[in-house]
Amino acid sequence: MKKRWVSLFVENDIGVLAKISGLFSGKSYNLESLTVGTTEDKSISRMTIGLVSDDITFEQIKKQLNRLVEVIKVLDFTNTPTHMKEILFIKVKSCTKEEKTELFQIACVFKASVTDYGLDSVLLECVQTETKNDDLIRLLTGQFKQLEIVRGGSVAIESISMTDR
Secondary structure: OEEEEEEEEEEOOOOHHHHHHHHHHHOOOOEEEEEEEEOOOOOEEEEEEEEEEOHHHHHHHHHHHHHOOOEEEEEEOOOOOEEEEEEEEEEEEOOOHHHHHHHHHHHHHOOOEEEEEOOOOEEEEEEEOHHHHHHHHHHHHHHOOEEEEEEEEEEEEEOOOOOOO
């Protein structure tokens, strides 16, 4: 089993997202991440899908996606150099003044933004790779007790240069 990434160009039409997610649920494939948004052409949307599967299952998924009329193009990003980012919000509740100071320092190290704070809470926003966001979550869950975590799915685009970013 390996983490896989696929990017789809699909028709920007009602029900397309439901049809594609239905394909995954109908075959009992679990999606770990799914984002969708319009492209420079408003009639076309681009989806970035993250999933964990073996080689054989992943090939079947790609073939089934290619068979859907609404799917224009399927790109396998699993072994392709890409630029990939994920948005993460973490609300830390019941903080002391010292803990809030520490959160501001952690935000600097992880290049996160403090987007809101109150008397005893801090809200961090982090747009990083999935791995760096995992690291931030792991650090904060080890130090703070009351967290609220919201993750958006990853978005990705092929690299222009050959290096992974």
